[in-house]
Amino acid sequence: MKIISISNQKGGVGKTTTAVNLAQAIAATNRKTLLVDLDPQGNASTASGAKKNNSLFETTLGKHVSELIQTSSNQYDVLAGGEDLVALEVALRNNPTKGHIAKSLKELDYDFVFIDTPPSLSSLTLDALISSDGTLIPLQCEYYSLEGITSLVNTINELTNSGLTNNKIFGIIRTMVDKRNNLTKDVSDDLEKHFPELLFNTLIPRNVKLAEAPSFGLAGTNYMPESFGAKAYLALAGELLRRLENV
Amino acid sequence: MKIISISNQKGGVGKTTTAVNLAQAIAATNRKTLLVDLDPQGNASTASGAKKNNSLFETTLGKHVSELIQTSSNQYDVLAGGEDLVALEVALRNNPTKGHIAKSLKELDYDFVFIDTPPSLSSLTLDALISSDGTLIPLQCEYYSLEGITSLVNTINELTNSGLTNNKIFGIIRTMVDKRNNLTKDVSDDLEKHFPELLFNTLIPRNVKLAEAPSFGLAGTNYMPESFGAKAYLALAGELLRRLENV
């Protein structure tokens, strides 16, 4: 079982869209896949057609995680998010032992678990990073996004160097790419200079079908499989599987 | 002195872009304006050409806020953000008395103070909401953004009903609007149905000049005053001033 966090403290960079569409694309290759929504906003739960209850918070009340899992409108299973997660954040903050999420998921039998995290380095996100085998970093090719990347990469390296986790950065995914736009090109070139081995080759284009899909409670790869956005996430899934063969 | 928070726990909706450009547009009308960067990412500080030090955290160490204020590359003054703010968040969480920010700013002599908040309802954001006379809510006309708005409006109403603050919601600002896109139209129509009296008439269009400006350490209204994006923020400043006359 591989546990992968989708993380970036910069807001609105496509974390949820990547988590939902990647989970669906991987599930469609007959790999047993679970999506964990760790964001109190519960956006990933919405895109999965799931009710925002039975979140991971219930595990602090003694429930077993298998009782919390819902089937989704897509081909993966889902552990929903929602406002209860704020209580989980407080519980994790006061709990000295780390990796609560990994302990909760340990007995499950999935090939892949993707964790969608909120836009902050809160105790929820830190526990997800500690609990993961790897991290994917979605990034919009804009100036503010570039600023935050070094501090995220450092945070993950510190957690790994302190022996809390074996989390490796699996890669950086360029999202909402608009090829016509010079700013995107400049930032993308900058990324290729600073993080050449981390950048995924697959670029996710800006495509309105990806933004429409959640209002139907579906992943884009399920709502409009022929759209540019959906095809890009299918290609990304293939690239991720190839990268993991060499890890 | 009017203290206004720019807030929305949904990430990437244009909080920083709105805080920076509105502060600059208001300052250009000869009103003494301060921008407070309350985000550990420090994006508003970058757009203001300020060093990410001397944040509000220093007030918990006994420094007076007047010692922390920097001049910006724009026409407003700035209280910078940065990673120290994480320590301020911990201090505020453990401090039972609320409204630390209001107390720190009380002796200053500005016409307007704008506070850029991070994408979460953390103790930093809550203290900003408690310390403010009003809140502006930037919102992208997309499905996930619509989901979070009710919980933010409820949070502010609860703070006000509990007597902690007189914060009123001054309005909702539609950002990154792409008129050609049906999703934007549908969501915008929904907003007009549910929050007719809160919606600003001024729409902020998607305009790459606004996204380029921070890489020059400037507000868009300073970098390219003739651009569509800059003109929209100047119009928004006018609409805000008119709305405040009636408050």
Ligand SMILES: Nc1ncnc2c1ncn2[C@@H]1O[C@H](COP(=O)(O)OP(=O)(O)OP(=O)(O)O)[C@@H](O)[C@H]1O
């Ligand atoms: N490739 C894309 N093309 C078009 N729209 C997109 C794309 N990726 C994401 N979006 C839209 O952009 C917005 C931000 O994306 P999303 O919510 O996935 O980001 P996030 O990083 O999860 O945000 P948050 O920081 O709030 O968790 C959403 O409205 C989403 O529908």
Ligand SMILES: Nc1ncnc2c1ncn2[C@@H]1O[C@H](COP(=O)(O)OP(=O)(O)OP(=O)(O)O)[C@@H](O)[C@H]1O
């Ligand atoms: N009207 C606009 N046109 C084009 N780009 C924009 C516009 N408004 C914001 N942007 C860009 O979109 C991205 C998100 O905007 P911004 O960082 O201001 O949002 P935010 O809500 O402050 O994000 P966070 O939740 O991370 O604090 C930035 O790269 C910004 O430059």
Ligand SMILES: [Mg+2]
């Ligand atoms: Mg998200």
Ligand SMILES: [Mg+2]
């Ligand atoms: Mg911001």
